[in-house]
Amino acid sequence: MDQTPFEAEAGAVTATLTPMMAQYFEIKSVNPGYLLFYRMGDFYELFFEDAEIASAALGIVLTKRGKHLGEDIGMCGVPIHAANDYLNKLIKLGHRVAICEQVEDPAEAKKRGSKSVVKREVVRLVTPGTLTEDDHLDARSANYLAALAMVRHGDADFALAWADISTGETFVSDLSAEQVQDELARIAPAELLLPDAARQALVDRHLFAPAWASIATPIPAEAASSETAMPLLRAAFPGDRFDPSALSRAGRAALGALVGYVGESQKGRMAPLRPPQSNPAETVMSIDAATRASLEILLTQRGQTRGSLRQSIDLTVTAPGARLLATRLAAPLRQAAAVNERLDAVSRLVDDTLLRGRLRQELKSAPDLARALSRLALERGGPRDLACIGKAVAAALTISAHLSRQPDLPPVLERLTATLGAAPQDLASEFASALDDDLPLLARDGGFLRAGYDGTLDEERALGRETRAVVAALQARLMDETDVRSLKIKHNGVLGFFVEVPATHGQKLLEAPHRETFIHRQTLANAMRFTTTELAELEGRIARAQDAALEIELAVFARLRAQALARTAALQGLADALAELDVTAALAEVSATRGYCRPTIDDSLHFAISGGRHPVVELMVKAEGHSFVANDADLSGSEDIGGGSLWLVTGPNMGGKSTFLRQNALIAILAQMGCYVPADSAHIGVVDRLFSRVGASDDIAHGRSTFMVEMVETAAILNRATRRSLVVLDEIGRGTATFDGLSIAWAAVEALHETTGCRALFATHFHELTSLAKTLSRVANVTMKVREWEGEVVFLHEVGPGAADRSYGIQVARLAGLPEPVISRAKQVLDVLEQRSAGTASSSQKASVLDDLPLFAHQPAPARKEKDAVYEALDTLRPDELTPRQAIDALYQLKKIRDDARRN
Numbered sequence: 001m002d003q004t005p006f007e008a009e010a011g012a013v014t015a016t017l018t019p020m021m022a023q024y025f026e027i028k029s030v031n032p033g034y035l036l037f038y039r040m041g042d043f044y045e046l047f048f049e050d051a052e053i054a055s056a057a058l059g060i061v062l063t064k065r066g067k068h069l070g071e072d073i074g075m076c077g078v079p080i081h082a083a084n085d086y087l088n089k090l091i092k093l094g095h096r097v098a099i100c101e102q103v104e105d106p107a108e109a110k111k112r113g114s115k116s117v118v119k120r121e122v123v124r125l126v127t128p129g130t131l132t133e134d135d136h137l138d139a140r141s142a143n144y145l146a147a148l149a150m151v152r153h154g155d156a157d158f159a160l161a162w163a164d165i166s167t168g169e170t171f172v173s174d175l176s177a178e179q180v181q182d183e184l185a186r187i188a189p190a191e192l193l194l195p196d197a198a199r200q201a202l203v204d205r206h207l208f209a210p211a212w213a214s215i216a217t218p219i220p221a222e223a224a225s226s227e228t229a230m231p232l233l234r235a236a237f238p239g240d241r242f243d244p245s246a247l248s249r250a251g252r253a254a255l256g257a258l259v260g261y262v263g264e265s266q267k268g269r270m271a272p273l274r275p276p277q278s279n280p281a282e283t284v285m286s287i288d289a290a291t292r293a294s295l296e297i298l299l300t301q302r303g304q305t306r307g308s309l310r311q312s313i314d315l316t317v318t319a320p321g322a323r324l325l326a327t328r329l330a331a332p333l334r335q336a337a338a339v340n341e342r343l344d345a346v347s348r349l350v351d352d353t354l355l356r357g358r359l360r361q362e363l364k365s366a367p368d369l370a371r372a373l374s375r376l377a378l379e380r381g382g383p384r385d386l387a388c389i390g391k392a393v394a395a396a397l398t399i400s401a402h403l404s405r406q407p408d409l410p411p412v413l414e415r416l417t418a419t420l421g422a423a424p425q426d427l428a429s430e431f432a433s434a435l436d437d438d439l440p441l442l443a444r445d446g447g448f449l450r451a452g453y454d455g456t457l458d459e460e461r462a463l464g465r466e467t468r469a470v471v472a473a474l475q476a477r478l479m480d481e482t483d484v485r486s487l488k489i490k491h492n493g494v495l496g497f498f499v500e501v502p503a504t505h506g507q508k509l510l511e512a513p514h515r516e517t518f519i520h521r522q523t524l525a526n527a528m529r530f531t532t533t534e535l536a537e538l539e540g541r542i543a544r545a546q547d548a549a550l551e552i553e554l555a556v557f558a559r560l561r562a563q564a565l566a567r568t569a570a571l572q573g574l575a576d577a578l579a580e581l582d583v584t585a586a587l588a589e590v591s592a593t594r595g596y597c598r599p600t601i602d603d604s605l606h607f608a609i610s611g612g613r614h615p616v617v618e619l620m621v622k623a624e625g626h627s628f629v630a631n632d633a634d635l636s637g638s639e640d641i642g643g644g645s646l647w648l649v650t651g652p653n654m655g656g657k658s659t660f661l662r663q664n665a666l667i668a669i670l671a672q673m674g675c676y677v678p679a680d681s682a683h684i685g686v687v688d689r690l691f692s693r694v695g696a697s698d699d700i701a702h703g704r705s706t707f708m709v710e711m712v713e714t715a716a717i718l719n720r721a722t723r724r725s726l727v728v729l730d731e732i733g734r735g736t737a738t739f740d741g742l743s744i745a746w747a748a749v750e751a752l753h754e755t756t757g758c759r760a761l762f763a764t765h766f767h768e769l770t771s772l773a774k775t776l777s778r779v780a781n782v783t784m785k786v787r788e789w790e791g792e793v794v795f796l797h798e799v800g801p802g803a804a805d806r807s808y809g810i811q812v813a814r815l816a817g818l819p820e821p822v823i824s825r826a827k828q829v830l831d832v833l834e835q836r837s838a839g840t841a842s843s844s845q846k847a848s849v850l851d852d853l854p855l856f857a858h859q860p861a862p863a864r865k866e867k868d869a870v871y872e873a874l875d876t877l878r879p880d881e882l883t884p885r886q887a888i889d890a891l892y893q894l895k896k897i898r899d900d901a902r903r904n
């Protein structure tokens with residue numbers, strides 16, 4: 001049996017440590033917690049426990065090869081060409097991988113002695129937060145690595161630094177312990193570097209979200225210290241564009257931890273991290289994790305993009321645009337002026353359909369510049385990344401030329417036009433003339449430079465072509481000399497060039513006079529292979545020409561790469577501008593095509609929406625061929641009267657309460673991110689914090705009951721909402737006994753009104769709450785209108801003044817298909833409860849009345865009979881055989897069966 005590279009290098013059966021195993025253990029010991037991809041020839045091999053984990057995770061065969069200390073060595077391997085797919089799978093499953101490459105030619109190792117081992121080094125640690133390859137990343141989502149640091153227990157002593165190393169975007173923000181939760185919910189990092197002390201401090205204060213456990217990477221305290229950070233930060237951000245000493249101590253510590261980890265994972269190659277934007281949490285609308293989940297902003301509660309607000313409004317045409325849209329949606333602004341500036345730009349493109357269409361068309365040809373640049377910086381880029389830069393620059397210049405011809409551009413578009421216009425044209429021209437149209441992924445594959453770009457390269461290529469012609473001539477000559485017409489000169493990876501003749505002619509070449517010329521190499525079933533001295537020489541010449549050509553191409557690639565990297569800052573700015581223009585044009589497209597209106601945004605306490613719609617439900621309802629009912633909301637108030645208004649929303653189940661509540665919260669988000677809103681008009685005084693709690697759900701996985709979750713979340717609102725906040729509460733207090741729930745809901749409404757003074761919508765099935773409108777001046781009652789028709793309830797989805805007197809729960813239960821006997825029994829119980837609650841019966845009396853009711857099991861099921869009769873009549877009908885007259889008669893007959901059943 002053939003030896004595997006492992007056996008050949010490791011020594012198949014050994015009780016002592018072979019040099020290779022010693023090398024393996026040494027590398028493994030300095031990379032604990034990582035699966036080691038150990039390069040052997042054309043495979044990455046995994047051994048021992050790593051092999052067991054990987055084979056189970058990847059579904060690949062686990063073999064046993066050789067022994068170590070008397071035990072079998074488990075092994076599995078992935079071929080190099082497919083390694084990316086396997087790596088991707090492992091990372092998605094939460095594993096971390098160390099890539100260990102051979103860093104010298106095996107021939108060099110041999111020179112040191114036959115037993116010597118090829119030098120190997122870990123060249124990269126792959127973790128969820130340090131991915132850069134397109135294969136591993138979602139093109140339309142950012143992939144953040146975050147680091148949390150804490151300088152001591154107390155307020156505002158935390159800082160969070162985060163970066164997407166696939167684009168270089170970097171941020172840092174000082175936070176209080178309470179803000180940590182909101183910020184992490186907003187950023188949703190793929191990996192969080194977390195020192196033990198910071199984790200413990202959050203756990204102690206009940207501020208550690210269980211979901212973080214799965215993304216946390218523990219780091220030692222010294223990795224997140226402000227002292228050790230300084231030299232790292234100065235090296236990572238050279239020049240004078242950023243001064244790390246301007247950061248807080250916690251900020252320096254967090255950013256230092258992040259930069260250190262990136263450097264370690266990339267083994268010295270530095271990602272092009274941009275000078276960090278300090279992003280004070282106070283500049284964006286604060287939206288906590290529960291609110292994000294309940295409003296389904298970026299993801300639905302099931303974790304899908306489909307059905308989220310993001311998906312419904314994402315009409316961007318580029319991946320960087322989609323990423324920026326998601327970032328903006330996750331962080332609506334808090335300053336009216338900044339919001340209005342964005343709205344001015346959107347507005348200009350809403351009004352100019354032609355310009356919008358043209359820009360969107362041109363943006364489609366702008367590739368993902370930032371990610372290409374990052375791959376090049378990390379020495380993972382190829383010729384396609386260079387081409388990508390060239391194309392992005394070209395697109396930017398075309399767009400800028402077009403925009404600059406437009407009159408009266410608002411400031412945002414003016415700024416974008418200037419940035420795009422400053423794109424490095426020279427780089428684009430150089431890359432366009434250097435790079436071929438059809439490009440290989442890797443530079444080392446060669447063949448990517450255009451003919452005519454480099455004279456020496458053209459000469460080497462010509463030489464290669466000429467030598468090929470010489471090979472053809474040689475084949476013809478050998479054919480004549482041997483008189484074997486089927487003689488061919490071929491090439492393969494093992495033998496290189498060789499002469500091949502069918503087996504029947506092989507003997508002839510082994511004999512005189514040909515044996516002087518032909519040297520036997522291989523005998524196959526049907527053919528025999530030879531070489532000749534002349535062919536071997538020719539082969540050498542061809543290989544030398546190819547090597548020389550590749551060397552030239554690699555040198556040119558290195559030069560072009562350096563040219564691109566020298567312009568990193570300008571190119572990153574350009575990438576930002578393209579993404580911003582894409583988002584602006586996409587929001588304008590949504591606004592213009594869906595009948596959205598420009599909101600008025602100021603610093604008042606207004607919240608006046610007329611004709612508001614739910615941006616996601618509207619699309620779904622329309623797709624089903626129905627129309628969405630628009631509704632007004634006015635929660636406006638002022639400082640003079642103690643704050644904003646609170647609407648108590650009552651109405652039947654399925655009446656549209658949740659939709660109404662959420663649509664107003666979503667309108668606030670859309671408005672403050674700088675988008676038009678689904679309404680006829682909207683006037684919103686900036687919302688500083690948004691809270692939304694819809695119903696209650698179990699958090700069993702984390703040991704919290706429905707009611708506990710609900711109360712923790714309600715407490716967060718009552719403690720944190722301010723006068724400028726918007727609070728949307730749906731059915732708070734329903735997870736416990738009726739009276740407890742009602743009392744909590746009652747007290748919560750009073751607190752929101754009296755203490756907080758925020759603008760609020762409060763949906764409830766506790767109709768008793770509506771009496772609060774009499775005593776609390778800014779509380780108003782509204783209800784979802786319904787119409788009853790022939791015992792059935794019809795939802796109008798219309799909000800009107802007043803309070804609902806009932807919930808129509810039983811009618812909704814019937815619609816949901818609860819068995820008819822259960823429905824009629826429920827009606828009986830409800831009648832008794834309603835009669836009694838109108839009177840003065842005590843609960844024990846009520847119970848005894850309920851006891852008197854006929855037993856459930858004895859209930860007749862009349863509706864069933866009626867249905868049976870209808871079904872029978874339907875079964876006998878043969879529609880194709882009926883005359884029009886008979887069809888009408890059949891219809892009357894069906895109606896009669898139902899009427900009779902009702903009378904009985």
Ligand SMILES: Nc1ncnc2c1ncn2[C@@H]1O[C@H](COP(=O)(O)OP(=O)(O)OP(=O)(O)O)[C@@H](O)[C@H]1O
Pocket residue numbers: 617621627628629630651652653654655656657658659660797798
């Ligand atoms: N304004 C509207 N126009 C058209 N259809 C609507 C409207 N509002 C809601 N609907 C439809 O009614 C359905 C139920 O709405 P929703 O979930 O908001 O009711 P609800 O009153 O909150 O019910 P429950 O009290 O049972 O939670 C929605 O899924 C949607 O299809």
